[in-house]
Amino acid sequence: MVRGNISAIIIFCILYIQFLTFANHNQNPMNEIEKFNQYRGEMNEKILGANNKIIKRIFNLDTNTFAEGALDVKTKEMIGLACSMVLRCEDCIKYHLETVHKLGVNKEEVFEIFSIANLIGGTIVIPELRRAVEYWELLENQDQ
Amino acid sequence: MVRGNISAIIIFCILYIQFLTFANHNQNPMNEIEKFNQYRGEMNEKILGANNKIIKRIFNLDTNTFAEGALDVKTKEMIGLACSMVLRCEDCIKYHLETVHKLGVNKEEVFEIFSIANLIGGTIVIPELRRAVEYWELLENQDQ
Amino acid sequence: MVRGNISAIIIFCILYIQFLTFANHNQNPMNEIEKFNQYRGEMNEKILGANNKIIKRIFNLDTNTFAEGALDVKTKEMIGLACSMVLRCEDCIKYHLETVHKLGVNKEEVFEIFSIANLIGGTIVIPELRRAVEYWELLENQDQ
Amino acid sequence: MVRGNISAIIIFCILYIQFLTFANHNQNPMNEIEKFNQYRGEMNEKILGANNKIIKRIFNLDTNTFAEGALDVKTKEMIGLACSMVLRCEDCIKYHLETVHKLGVNKEEVFEIFSIANLIGGTIVIPELRRAVEYWELLENQDQ
Amino acid sequence: MVRGNISAIIIFCILYIQFLTFANHNQNPMNEIEKFNQYRGEMNEKILGANNKIIKRIFNLDTNTFAEGALDVKTKEMIGLACSMVLRCEDCIKYHLETVHKLGVNKEEVFEIFSIANLIGGTIVIPELRRAVEYWELLENQDQ
Amino acid sequence: MVRGNISAIIIFCILYIQFLTFANHNQNPMNEIEKFNQYRGEMNEKILGANNKIIKRIFNLDTNTFAEGALDVKTKEMIGLACSMVLRCEDCIKYHLETVHKLGVNKEEVFEIFSIANLIGGTIVIPELRRAVEYWELLENQDQ
Numbered sequence: 057m058v059r060g061n062i063s064a065i066i067i068f069c070i071l072y073i074q075f076l077t078f079a080n081h082n083q084n085p086m087n088e089i090e091k092f093n094q095y096r097g098e099m100n101e102k103i104l105g106a107n108n109k110i111i112k113r114i115f116n117l118d119t120n121t122f123a124e125g126a127l128d129v130k131t132k133e134m135i136g137l138a139c140s141m142v143l144r145c146e147d148c149i150k151y152h153l154e155t156v157h158k159l160g161v162n163k164e165e166v167f168e169i170f171s172i173a174n175l176i177g178g179t180i181v182i183p184e185l186r187r188a189v190e191y192w193e194l195l196e197n198q199d200q
Numbered sequence: 201m202v203r204g205n206i207s208a209i210i211i212f213c214i215l216y217i218q219f220l221t222f223a224n225h226n227q228n229p230m231n232e233i234e235k236f237n238q239y240r241g242e243m244n245e246k247i248l249g250a251n252n253k254i255i256k257r258i259f260n261l262d263t264n265t266f267a268e269g270a271l272d273v274k275t276k277e278m279i280g281l282a283c284s285m286v287l288r289c290e291d292c293i294k295y296h297l298e299t300v301h302k303l304g305v306n307k308e309e310v311f312e313i314f315s316i317a318n319l320i321g322g323t324i325v326i327p328e329l330r331r332a333v334e335y336w337e338l339l340e341n342q343d344q
Numbered sequence: 345m346v347r348g349n350i351s352a353i354i355i356f357c358i359l360y361i362q363f364l365t366f367a368n369h370n371q372n373p374m375n376e377i378e379k380f381n382q383y384r385g386e387m388n389e390k391i392l393g394a395n396n397k398i399i400k401r402i403f404n405l406d407t408n409t410f411a412e413g414a415l416d417v418k419t420k421e422m423i424g425l426a427c428s429m430v431l432r433c434e435d436c437i438k439y440h441l442e443t444v445h446k447l448g449v450n451k452e453e454v455f456e457i458f459s460i461a462n463l464i465g466g467t468i469v470i471p472e473l474r475r476a477v478e479y480w481e482l483l484e485n486q487d488q
Numbered sequence: 489m490v491r492g493n494i495s496a497i498i499i500f501c502i503l504y505i506q507f508l509t510f511a512n513h514n515q516n517p518m519n520e521i522e523k524f525n526q527y528r529g530e531m532n533e534k535i536l537g538a539n540n541k542i543i544k545r546i547f548n549l550d551t552n553t554f555a556e557g558a559l560d561v562k563t564k565e566m567i568g569l570a571c572s573m574v575l576r577c578e579d580c581i582k583y584h585l586e587t588v589h590k591l592g593v594n595k596e597e598v599f600e601i602f603s604i605a606n607l608i609g610g611t612i613v614i615p616e617l618r619r620a621v622e623y624w625e626l627l628e629n630q631d632q
Numbered sequence: 633m634v635r636g637n638i639s640a641i642i643i644f645c646i647l648y649i650q651f652l653t654f655a656n657h658n659q660n661p662m663n664e665i666e667k668f669n670q671y672r673g674e675m676n677e678k679i680l681g682a683n684n685k686i687i688k689r690i691f692n693l694d695t696n697t698f699a700e701g702a703l704d705v706k707t708k709e710m711i712g713l714a715c716s717m718v719l720r721c722e723d724c725i726k727y728h729l730e731t732v733h734k735l736g737v738n739k740e741e742v743f744e745i746f747s748i749a750n751l752i753g754g755t756i757v758i759p760e761l762r763r764a765v766e767y768w769e770l771l772e773n774q775d776q
Numbered sequence: 777m778v779r780g781n782i783s784a785i786i787i788f789c790i791l792y793i794q795f796l797t798f799a800n801h802n803q804n805p806m807n808e809i810e811k812f813n814q815y816r817g818e819m820n821e822k823i824l825g826a827n828n829k830i831i832k833r834i835f836n837l838d839t840n841t842f843a844e845g846a847l848d849v850k851t852k853e854m855i856g857l858a859c860s861m862v863l864r865c866e867d868c869i870k871y872h873l874e875t876v877h878k879l880g881v882n883k884e885e886v887f888e889i890f891s892i893a894n895l896i897g898g899t900i901v902i903p904e905l906r907r908a909v910e911y912w913e914l915l916e917n918q919d920q
Contacts, residue, residue: 099618110603147615171254178466183291186243315542322754327579330531398747435759459830471867474819610898675906686891723903
């Protein structure tokens, strides 16, 4: 009888932990950023693995375009963020948000970039703004 | 022994209810509308909380633009819905669908707006049309 | 000698008038509207003349979509104008401007449509707004 | 006591299977394609069921446009895929990917279409490229 | 006196011919194609002359993307034409129209590409269709 | 007789100068910039004169958005230029080109902005690039 209940409790725990892990998958801030980058990484590998010369060079150009030049990296990344926003490219926004955050762009500066994008691109940019602000918060929480 | 099984059943129930609540989260019609509006509300608060003067004024303009004027609110909202559709702004479509539904625009009228948007914007608007029709149904179910 | 100068003056006049006619080609209000509609008409004829079944049916649909239905023609044309504006389709804007003008939409109403399009589509719509206001003026001048 | 544990194990199994079914919902390749097509089918039915003459004809035109003509179906579908990609219409991409896959377009050919779309449409097309490559893989796995 | 009038007539002629040359500048078919290509050539030279590594590589990629590969040049150019059309890039349309014309694509095939672009991109593509048909005619006239 | 020919010559000259002025209207660099700004100024006046509260506030916001803030004016204007370019808003590009030129952005920096816009927005941005480079040259010529 005791043996029966012990085994019951053990299975409970396994089952319960598994359930929570899955249930929390969408609430956990860290996971959102990790998941996004993991997916990007995995797919980029598959894309480059297909060995299409043109696509490989476009990916390569992407890296070079944002490298230090007559304009500094920070300025270029802020430009990239604004362009991604007016074009409503959600993944591009997340990517550039992460970079400008790493480069030390602060909340006030990011919101000025958002304001330019929203003025030029109109209110259809607002849904992207919401998701951008949500992602920016995750990036800030990650710092703590 | 009896005590052991009773506690077992109780934990089952708690666990089971928790699981179903989570599993159904995506099936429940009411929730879809609530979730959309809750997310919008929360994020808008955060956006306005950032105190960027420009963005605050754009949000403010948004309210004023659709206010009664030379054109009535209903006409303006129908125009807003059609514009959101040709620009394929899903959240904008949902928002305006909800407003025109509240303003008493009927299904036949909504589908004529959809038809104009699909003709002008082309078949790339059809995926938005599917989601719009799905959301419209949720709004109608909500009435019952 | 007199005869010589007279003939000179006559040729002057013919030449000068011809020159001015051409020079004013872009200032003359009537011409702008006429030219636009003439070009549309000629090209549509050539397009339909090519006998592509799909394109013919798209042109046919275009006519039917804006016909009286659950929504009246005026509302539909105003929706068409706003959609053309946020999509920055200059010829579409001119076409719908002419229709709403014929349907008796007044300047204040047209500007409210413009304001919705500019808010939703952003400041990139302003260049289209300038040309739309210019064309609206030509339509009003035409009335006098 | 034995009876108690047996009933416990049974409930475990039911609960556990149910949990896994739900948890795996997003991992199972087959499901992704099925789910996409099922949703499309259901919504199209509702859309056509609304009996809007214009929308019905647009859906009808969609079928005819990609029918054999001066250009063969395969070429037309490849054109449709590229256009969907530069316009970043995710559902349209999935739909045309499925069709070209059925028509025997191979991976190398599909990647050349992707490369054209990415060059013309720019790096904002890359997120769509990732999802397209993911979906293409599901279609290939489906064959085995 | 006679000398006076003769010189008058001579100056008239010079002036008149000069005037007509200018006035006809927009009617002459050959000129339209020549002017377009001359402008493209001159500006491309200036752009590449600025020695921006990224832009030079994008121009270089452009050439390679449409080279023979798993897909033949003709198919790639037809895809390029359709993409340019749904994106309403007028100069891109003209460029690809010229290439497909050189590659022997006939009028019926071109109109099927147009029909796909107009269905997918909607009626906002029609103004581009008009100009494309006009340019196609110039290309055909050039052959005679 | 002499008097007759003298008057003839005088009228020739007036007529000839007038003709050339008009004919050169499109070659003269100064004129292009002046014409653009004059048209913008005149139309903006008419737009604001229509007294639509929303549009007036959008125009007002436009000025405030690019004012010194957490980000300096130069950075904001470069962001505005890049956004205008990926959105292919020709007049917006010209306007921001003029501002960055006044703010001392040099050719190398401008071309790096162009390169970002062309990478993100794709080769459909190239026609805008051509016109931007042409306009940039006019601005530089204006300095001499």
